[in-house]
Amino acid sequence: MNLAIETKDLTKTYKTSSGPQSVVKNLDLQVERGEIFGFLGPNGAGKTTTIKILLGIIDSTSGEASVLGNPAGDIESHKKLSYLPEKPYYYEHMTGVEIMQFYASLFGIKDRDLCERLLNRVNLGNDMNRPISQYSKGMQQRIGLAQSLLNDPELLFLDEPTGGLDPIAHIEIRDLILKFRDEGRTVFISSHELSDVERICDRVAIINKGELVHQGRLDQLLSGGRIEITADNLTEEIANKFRGDDFTVSFKNGRLIADIPDSAHPGEMLDAIRAANGDIVSVIPRRKRLEDLFLESVAGDNVLKGRKMSKMTDDHNAAEAVEVTTEEGAN
Amino acid sequence: MGAILSIAKTTIGEAIRRRVLLVILLVGVLFLVIAPGLSVLSLRQNYTVLTSFTLGVIQLTSAVIAIVLTVYLLPNEVERRTIYTILSKPVYRWHFLLGKYLGAVGALGMMMLLMSTVLVLVFRIMQQQASMDDVLQLATAPIFFFVQMSLLAAVAMFFSTFVSPIVNFFLSGGVYLVGTLFSPVFQDLSNNQTLPAAVKGAATVIHSIVPNFAQYNIQGGIINQGPELRSIELYYVQIVVYALFYIAAFLIAGMMIFDRKEV
Ligand SMILES: Nc1ncnc2c1ncn2[C@@H]1O[C@H](COP(=O)(O)OP(=O)(O)OP(=O)(O)O)[C@@H](O)[C@H]1O
Ligand SMILES: [Mg+2]
Numbered sequence: 001m002n003l004a005i006e007t008k009d010l011t012k013t014y015k016t017s018s019g020p021q022s023v024v025k026n027l028d029l030q031v032e033r034g035e036i037f038g039f040l041g042p043n044g045a046g047k048t049t050t051i052k053i054l055l056g057i058i059d060s061t062s063g064e065a066s067v068l069g070n071p072a073g074d075i076e077s078h079k080k081l082s083y084l085p086e087k088p089y090y091y092e093h094m095t096g097v098e099i100m101q102f103y104a105s106l107f108g109i110k111d112r113d114l115c116e117r118l119l120n121r122v123n124l125g126n127d128m129n130r131p132i133s134q135y136s137k138g139m140q141q142r143i144g145l146a147q148s149l150l151n152d153p154e155l156l157f158l159d160e161p162t163g164g165l166d167p168i169a170h171i172e173i174r175d176l177i178l179k180f181r182d183e184g185r186t187v188f189i190s191s192h193e194l195s196d197v198e199r200i201c202d203r204v205a206i207i208n209k210g211e212l213v214h215q216g217r218l219d220q221l222l223s224g225g226r227i228e229i230t231a232d233n234l235t236e237e238i239a240n241k242f243r244g245d246d247f248t249v250s251f252k253n254g255r256l257i258a259d260i261p262d263s264a265h266p267g268e269m270l271d272a273i274r275a276a277n278g279d280i281v282s283v284i285p286r287r288k289r290l291e292d293l294f295l296e297s298v299a300g301d302n303v304l305k306g307r308k309m310s311k312m313t314d315d316h317n318a319a320e321a322v323e324v325t326t327e328e329g330a331n
Numbered sequence: 332m333g334a335i336l337s338i339a340k341t342t343i344g345e346a347i348r349r350r351v352l353l354v355i356l357l358v359g360v361l362f363l364v365i366a367p368g369l370s371v372l373s374l375r376q377n378y379t380v381l382t383s384f385t386l387g388v389i390q391l392t393s394a395v396i397a398i399v400l401t402v403y404l405l406p407n408e409v410e411r412r413t414i415y416t417i418l419s420k421p422v423y424r425w426h427f428l429l430g431k432y433l434g435a436v437g438a439l440g441m442m443m444l445l446m447s448t449v450l451v452l453v454f455r456i457m458q459q460q461a462s463m464d465d466v467l468q469l470a471t472a473p474i475f476f477f478v479q480m481s482l483l484a485a486v487a488m489f490f491s492t493f494v495s496p497i498v499n500f501f502l503s504g505g506v507y508l509v510g511t512l513f514s515p516v517f518q519d520l521s522n523n524q525t526l527p528a529a530v531k532g533a534a535t536v537i538h539s540i541v542p543n544f545a546q547y548n549i550q551g552g553i554i555n556q557g558p559e560l561r562s563i564e565l566y567y568v569q570i571v572v573y574a575l576f577y578i579a580a581f582l583i584a585g586m587m588i589f590d591r592k593e594v
Pocket of ligand 1: 014
């Protein structure tokens with residue numbers, strides 16, 4: 001298949017004062033043409049580093065990366081791609097339209113009309129003659145998108161395109177990105193806005209500490225939702241009966257809260273509750289959220305252990321909580 | 332080519348707005364304007380003293396501007412991440428470096444042109460007795476300062492591909508001082524037959540690596556030139572070719588380092 005981006009065993013190791021540190025480890029990515037690909041991971045996971053390697057701004061230590069069929073960094077590919085860095089900065093002394101003309105000239109384009117059209121497209125038509133120094137963060141982000149369209153790119157790299165934007169600007173940019181896909185472009189987007197990613201991406205990859213944890217179609221990764229059952233007037237006995245591998249069951253003051261996979265037929269549990277004369281308060285099917293997948297992927301980090309622990313308030317979880325603490329102490 | 336010129340143009344636009352450079356320029360211009368009024372100089376109304384003082388002001392101001400301007404060009408681009416958007420376009424790194432250099436030289440040229448204009452005006456007004464020929468003669472000196480500063484900017488550009496701006500400031504400044512003050516000394520040493528070979532060799536190496544900045548000080552230096560110098564025009568051509576050669580060498584070396592650099 002003709003992939004827009006493909007990496008094999010991509011590794012980047014920095015020499016630091018505390019020895020060599022791999023910030024990207026044996027990464028295998030496949031990005032198909034025409035899709036919006038979400039590239040996720042916690043701060044410092046290696047997202048920006050990977051993008052820089054794909055653009056040839058830095059070299060990988062080992063492994064392969066190809067972009068639009070050429071090795072990463074190839075100038076021919078650069079004619080057909082564009083990049084919006086995280087927290088970009090533009091020469092402040094220039095006006096919006098001057099910046100656009102500057103970037104256009106790097107492609108050998110001298111078309112002022114095109115620059116103005118693109119500025120209008122991102123709603124900067126009225127501000128194009130103002131210096132960039134007067135632009136708000138949102139306007140700077142939008143001019144970044146406008147410049148990224150100058151060469152009518154097949155592939156766009158957007159590194160946190162909605163970082164620091166208000167909800168309205170957010171939605172605007174999200175819609176723009178969706179239009180990019182309609183126009184047949186491939187979008188490689190790194191973002192911490194999981195709800196956005198969930199809404200617009202076709203496929204995602206989640207990396208943690210430089211390693212790929214998940215990659216695939218979003219609908220497949222998020223299949224397997226869960227069901228939450230809450231019931232009152234029960235005894236601990238019934239709670240114990242259902243505790244198992246994939247069942248999270250808590251019990252306090254006669255109230256049972258069970259979180260079970262939707263593949264485990266809930267009827268059995270509901271019958272048991274009724275048989276024990278319990279009152280069913282609610283049965284809520286919950287689709288797996290990208291957030292769940294994300295947290296699951298990066299679990300094992302101390303931050304998350306803390307987060308997990310704070311959720312465990314019930315008595316019966318105390319043992320588990322202690323376990324986690326010891327584990328953490330051992331680290 | 333278009334990309335190189337666009338980058339150069341943008342660099343000029345940014346450089347001529349940099350406050351620190353404008354302040355240095357202003358101080359230089361101020362000295363030029365008050366020079367004729369300075370008591371030490373006006374005491375004897377000595378044309379030669381005034382000439383060398385004002386030319387010295389232009390030279391020093393230009394050298395400081397050349398260094399301060401150039402040492403920050405690449406590091407600033409990296410720090411502000413402007414370089415990423417540029418390098419993700421079909422722009423080679425050497426395009427970028429050359430564009431930055433040409434921009435530095437362009438901005439420097441504009442600032443030096445301003446100072447030279449002030450110089451000529453000051454002499455026209457203050458030294459009514461000076462002929463137009465004298466003034467023209469005077470104005471040729473800054474032209475060769477400009478060649479000298481372009482060379483200095485190339486040195487600073489080269490260093491900026493691998494050292495921090497502050498270190499670069501002292502390195503480039505040091506190379507300039509050595510090349511201005513001691514070049515004739517090293518030249519003499521390397522030609523001196525009575526010296527041990529090792530000393531001669533070392534002098535030759537230094538003399539060929541450190542550019543000879545002294546030869547661009549048309550005022551004093553020219554008198555000391557050897558008998559092989561047939562005409563002043565030939566000398567001018569010679570030192571310009573020398574500068575172009577060294578500029579190319581420093582830029583190419585810089586490009587080679589910059590090409591492998593992680594930005
Ligand atoms: N030049 C460098 N030398 C050493 N380590 C570096 C260098 N550049 C980046 N790193 C490290 O590489 C890791 C990955 O950084 P990167 O910027 O790729 O993360 P990221 O996933 O983009 O994070 P964020 O979401 O915060 O933007 C970080 O731990 C960072 O400290
Ligand atoms: Mg990042």
